[in-house]
Amino acid sequence: MKKFILTLLMTFIIAPVCFASDNYIAYADSKSAKNAKQQTQIMEKEVRNLFKRLASYTNNFDEENLKKAYSDNYLNSDGFDKTMYFDLVNKTWKLYPDIKYTMNIDRINIVGNTAIVTVNENATATTTEKVDETEIKGYLKSYSDSVYYLEKVGDNWIITSDSIISEKTTLTYGEANEITMDLIVPQLVPAGKEYTASLKITVPDKKMLTIASIGQERITYPHINAQEVFRKLPENGILERIFKANNDNYNEYTVGSAGITRAKVTSNKEIKLVVTGLGYVITRTNIIPTKDFSKVKENGKKETTAKLVE
DSSP: OHHHHHHHHHHHHHHHHHHHHOHHHHHHHHHHHHHHHHHHHHHHHHHHHHHHHHHHHHHTTOHHHHHHTBOTTOBOTTSOBHHHHHHHHHHHHHHOTTOEEEEEEEEEEEETTEEEEEEEEEEEEEEEEEETTEEEEEEEEEEEEEEEEEEEETTEEEEEEEEEEEEEEEEEEEGGGGSEEEEEOOSEEETTOEEEEEEEEEOSOTTOEEEEEEEEEEOOSSOOOOOOOOEEOOTTSEEEEEEEOOSSOOOEEEEEEEEEEEEEEOTTSOEEEEEEEEEEEEEEEEEEOOOOOEEEOTTSOEEESOOOOO
16 A cells, blocks of 8 residues: 555656656647547537437337337346337337427546436326226326446447436326325335335315325336225325335335325215325335355355455
């Protein structure tokens, strides 16, 4: 460690002398840096154009061109390959035929012929749900912050992987459009650790009878829905549950659900509860995999594999 620090000090002292002693070298380095900056700017523009095309492809359901933007070896942080991913894309398009996407780039980092792109993505759509033989209109809103990993192959940039950092989706039907739902969960949890999910619901009309539930789902392919256990919403409008993160290193969704009912007098003068609204809010929790940074010696004792540099 001391030798390393000494080397840094020597470099700090010698570097100004070297640059001061030869103006030509300084000029050459300056010209090289300028060319590198220009090349980076060109590549950043190419990446931005790619994401403009991606937004166009998704909004026009252009699967053929969208697939070309993804590597055949694509694999995302949830473990979905290209085939799985596009199966989910097609299912989404069928469920929400009027869905619209926007993609806003926050940051681009070019490293050689690769790029890391931080993107904010939004999606909106409408749908209908049949409840007690009555169709009620629903509204979907989705927000996420993602990191895309790109590689330039020839003249084209392709997506090799992506990772969703945070994600929230709301879907409300009927009178649930008038309520406010917020689901608070941690974004990162170590595998096997407990965490608290808190569902907060604000109901503007006290005549609305509200039931709610909170469920936990692994992000898997194919997807398996969480079991819902509804209970009456407490007077403070907050429902909480404690979950234990899975030990299999799957990322997870927490799903908050709400049902809005009203009392209705039937023709037989009986009081019947009628569902007038449904609401869902879904958030992501990424699981930090567990790792054992130790090895067992022959005598059964453990020692760390991380060595301190001397």
